Amino acid sequence: MAKGYMGRILWVDLAGGEIREECIPDDVYERCLSGTGLAVHLLYNRIPAGADPLGPDNVLAFMSGILTGTGSLFSGRWMVAGKSPLTGGWGEANCGGNFSPAIKRCGYDGIFLSGISSSPVYLHVRHDGAELCDAGDLWGRDTVETEDILVRAAGGGARVACIGPAGERLSLISGVCNDHGRIAARSGLGAVMGAKKLKAIVLSGKRRIGIHDRDEIKRLSRQCNRWVQFQPPFLPGPQAAYIGVVMRSLPFQMAMDGMIEKILLRKWGTGSLNQASVEMGDAPIRNWMGSHLDYGIKQSLPTNPDVIRKAERVKYHCYSCPLGCGGICAMRGKYGETHKPEYETTLALGGLCLNSDMDSIFHMNELLNRAGMDTISAGGTVAFAMECYEKGILTKEETGGLELTWGNAKAITALVEKIIHREGIGDLLADGSKVAASRIGGGALECAIQAGGQELPMHDGRNDPGFNVHYSVEPTPGRHTIGSQLYYEMFQLWKQVKGLPRPKPAYMKERKYVADTEKAVMAAACSKFMNVANGSALCLFGLFIGAGRIRVFDWLNAATGWRKTPEEYMKIGVRIQTLKQLFNLKHGIDPWSCKVCDRVVGRPPQMEGANRGRTVDIENMMRDYWRQFEWDPVTGRPTDAAIARLEIE
Amino acid sequence: MRRSPVWKSNEPVREGIVSYRINDICNGCGACVRFCPVNAIQGEKQQPHHIDPGLCIECGACGRICQQMSVQDPFGISCERIKRSAWPKPVIDRGLCMSCAICLDACPVNCLTLELTGKKGDLHARPVLKDGRACIGCGFCAAECPVDAICMAVPAGEPAVSRQRQNS
Numbered sequence: 001m002a003k004g005y006m007g008r009i010l011w012v013d014l015a016g017g018e019i020r021e022e023c024i025p026d027d028v029y030e031r032c033l034s035g036t037g038l039a040v041h042l043l044y045n046r047i048p049a050g051a052d053p054l055g056p057d058n059v060l061a062f063m064s065g066i067l068t069g070t071g072s073l074f075s076g077r078w079m080v081a082g083k084s085p086l087t088g089g090w091g092e093a094n095c096g097g098n099f100s101p102a103i104k105r106c107g108y109d110g111i112f113l114s115g116i117s118s119s120p121v122y123l124h125v126r127h128d129g130a131e132l133c134d135a136g137d138l139w140g141r142d143t144v145e146t147e148d149i150l151v152r153a154a155g156g157g158a159r160v161a162c163i164g165p166a167g168e169r170l171s172l173i174s175g176v177c178n179d180h181g182r183i184a185a186r187s188g189l190g191a192v193m194g195a196k197k198l199k200a201i202v203l204s205g206k207r208r209i210g211i212h213d214r215d216e217i218k219r220l221s222r223q224c225n226r227w228v229q230f231q232p233p234f235l236p237g238p239q240a241a242y243i244g245v246v247m248r249s250l251p252f253q254m255a256m257d258g259m260i261e262k263i264l265l266r267k268w269g270t271g272s273l274n275q276a277s278v279e280m281g282d283a284p285i286r287n288w289m290g291s292h293l294d295y296g297i298k299q300s301l302p303t304n305p306d307v308i309r310k311a312e313r314v315k316y317h318c319y320s321c322p323l324g325c326g327g328i329c330a331m332r333g334k335y336g337e338t339h340k341p342e343y344e345t346t347l348a349l350g351g352l353c354l355n356s357d358m359d360s361i362f363h364m365n366e367l368l369n370r371a372g373m374d375t376i377s378a379g380g381t382v383a384f385a386m387e388c389y390e391k392g393i394l395t396k397e398e399t400g401g402l403e404l405t406w407g408n409a410k411a412i413t414a415l416v417e418k419i420i421h422r423e424g425i426g427d428l429l430a431d432g433s434k435v436a437a438s439r440i441g442g443g444a445l446e447c448a449i450q451a452g453g454q455e456l457p458m459h460d461g462r463n464d465p466g467f468n469v470h471y472s473v474e475p476t477p478g479r480h481t482i483g484s485q486l487y488y489e490m491f492q493l494w495k496q497v498k499g500l501p502r503p504k505p506a507y508m509k510e511r512k513y514v515a516d517t518e519k520a521v522m523a524a525a526c527s528k529f530m531n532v533a534n535g536s537a538l539c540l541f542g543l544f545i546g547a548g549r550i551r552v553f554d555w556l557n558a559a560t561g562w563r564k565t566p567e568e569y570m571k572i573g574v575r576i577q578t579l580k581q582l583f584n585l586k587h588g589i590d591p592w593s594c595k596v597c598d599r600v601v602g603r604p605p606q607m608e609g610a611n612r613g614r615t616v617d618i619e620n621m622m623r624d625y626w627r628q629f630e631w632d633p634v635t636g637r638p639t640d641a642a643i644a645r646l647e648i649e
Numbered sequence: 650m651r652r653s654p655v656w657k658s659n660e661p662v663r664e665g666i667v668s669y670r671i672n673d674i675c676n677g678c679g680a681c682v683r684f685c686p687v688n689a690i691q692g693e694k695q696q697p698h699h700i701d702p703g704l705c706i707e708c709g710a711c712g713r714i715c716q717q718m719s720v721q722d723p724f725g726i727s728c729e730r731i732k733r734s735a736w737p738k739p740v741i742d743r744g745l746c747m748s749c750a751i752c753l754d755a756c757p758v759n760c761l762t763l764e765l766t767g768k769k770g771d772l773h774a775r776p777v778l779k780d781g782r783a784c785i786g787c788g789f790c791a792a793e794c795p796v797d798a799i800c801m802a803v804p805a806g807e808p809a810v811s812r813q814r815q816n817s
Contacts, residue, residue, distance in 0.1 A: 020656075127687045127688070127704060128701075128704055130656050131656060206687050206757045207706060214792075221795035222795065317773070319751065
């Protein structure tokens with residue numbers, strides 16, 4: 001019977017060149033779904049404790065999700081997972097494009113790679129089999145060139161995920177790229193691929209994906225699409241910045257309906273609120289020390305979404321996405337075009353370094369995409385180096401003559417190039433700010449804004465403490481795509497899942513900083529829900545329109561033929577989260593070590609700006625969160641009772 | 650230079666997928682082999698051919714091209730030959746289309762591409778049939794489109810066929 005998933009995975013031993021299939025029993029999907037759920041279910045047992053993330057014992061998994069290819073919308077995410085060399089614990093990254101359905105078209109839910117190849121290779125999975133091919137000629141090429149060459153070699157129609165020079169040079173902030181610059185960037189898994197000497201995976205299967213009830217899926221998709229296509233006119237870009245000013249000035253906050261976010265994403269993409277985020281205190285400025293007073297509306301004007309939109313030539317839709325938040329933009333220089341810089345990229349290379357030169361951001365965006373490097377971590381690391389330079393921890397001699405003063409766009413671009421090529425100071429910084437700080441010493445660690453080794457994204461936890469909680473408690477720390485107080489409001493899970501609290505339509509801002517059980521329930525719900533989403537390959541932006549409009553649980557039931565309730569799916573989310581936490585504990589990660597650094601929780605509090613005087617009671621929020629999963633609130637370790645109840649072996 | 654031997658999937662039939670079959674009437678002309686997008690058909694020239702059920706994706710191209718009507722669909726019904734120019738082709742309703750590119754992924758012969766076909770200022774690219782000759786009329790694009798923006802139609806000027814095959 002067709003159930004949406006393919007029921008098997010491909011194992012490739014890169015050392016011996018052995019390739020084999022493994023059938024996955026139905027009950028595993030019922031307990032862990034597919035995607036990262038299936039990956040952690042298998043890798044928890046199969047990566048030995050203490051394994052070197054860049055050694056032969058680490059296993060790298062490329063996963064699709066249950067809903068991919070079923071006709072459900074927003075289900076085109078693919079995930080790469082394994083032990084992270086950046087955090088030392090569970091690593092996963094998530095990306096759009098067209099790679100996810102290609103995994104299933106080859107007949108698999110995931111492709112797992114172990115061992116280390118003796119020379120550079122790429123894996124080509126065809127309709128009828130698979131082979132490892134020599135990639136000596138590709139080694140050293142950037143991701144766009146590599147993809148073009150491999151697609152041509154496969155005769156067109158193939159899908160490629162590859163690493164660039166950053167991954168080859170084992171940069172711990174490198175990722176895996178597809179579709180000319182979409183990148184599964186976080187957790188440093190590009191370095192794992194580089195260590196395995198695996199340049200790329202090429203997929204050219206054409207299998208059909210069996211589904212339990214296609215008509216029902218289509219009915220739900222049409223219903224969802226009606227909400228996505230609802231697009232009333234919105235303020236012009238320069239005026240949108242003042243939304244942030246208003247939100248900063250009001251003493252209270254209103255619960256956000258994600259339809260507003262959807263309208264912004266469809267019109268401009270993730271950069272829609274570049275300026276507004278700076279104004280409202282959501283975007284960190286000057287390595288988390290500054291505020292809108294350092295990077296005011298005039299300075300941030302070049303990052304205005306209307307400015308970016310002028311360069312946009314065509315909207316970019318990932319597979320099965322009716323929204324199209326991405327875009328292909330024309331730009332100056334030899335590359336000619338680039339993917340539209342995302343919010344995270346623009347702010348990490350912009351406001352975080354006080355850089356107002358949008359042309360340089362376009363250029364660095366393309367450089368980093370081609371190198372296969374995480375733009376968030378690259379921006380965070382550059383800002384770290386600039387603060388060190390300001391404080392005299394790094395000198396002009398050490399930077400190779402670069403004047404790393406705030407806003408120096410030329411120096412920032414030059415530094416990014418050095419990091420990509422591991423030249424001079426770039427070699428010191430290519431593994432992220434925490435590794436660099438430990439090498440530099442002398443107070444540099446204070447300048448490294450990270451959680452568990454990973455640079456923090458461009459959402460300030462002093463503005464929405466929910467971000468700080470998820471940066472700290474997630475087994476993949478420092479991630480903005482899992483939850484926050486804002487996300488909970490937009491997910492509207494209370495409409496589908498019994499027992500979840502409905503936020504008040506308006507509340508005083510002080511309420512956000514009080515550590516209480518309700519906030520822990522909300523944070524835990526976000527984690528559980530995103531585990532279900534990552535098992536189904538769903539996109540966060542689609543989920544923003546609200547659970548009543550995007551019927552995730554009904555899609556899953558229609559695809560698989562299961563009759564599970566939303567509460568049962570949320571329990572699967574608990575199981576996946578617990579498995580990830582157990583993975584971290586097995587590999588010696590103390591959950592407390594992933595807590596965000598003091599500056600990010602407001603110790604000491606900022607003296608000016610939207611977040612002045614704000615301090616987040618992060619320790620109590622972490623303990624409350626762990627209680628929600630029946631983990632020990634002192635150690636963060638899942639209790640035996642919880643493990644038994646979740647039937648984890 | 651290949652490092653590893655080509656590994657072949659040894660699973661003959663995947664769950665939920667049934668296959669087309671070639672019966673004894675086959676004269677081994679090889680027309681089906683040329684049209685099969687997944688190289689699932691094998692056989693010596695002038696000898697009866699065979700479809701590998703583990704590879705067949707049920708596109709039905711072999712059935713439409715076979716002059717001998719020796720191909721049977723998964724229900725055991727003999728497929729009727731259809732003149733090549735009368736194979737149904739996708740017709741895309743731009744008003745309904747949401748640019749999700751599911752159809753491009755579903756197409757086994759990559760005959761669709763995305764182009765800016767909307768009004769001025771509409772930057773959402775929509776699918777168009779870039780290569781009508783390559784289209785095998787399988788209808789997978791229409792079957793997988795979540796908003797039913799694609800219908801399969803016989804090109805204008807062609808006589809109506811007795812039985813139009815649409816696989817879903």
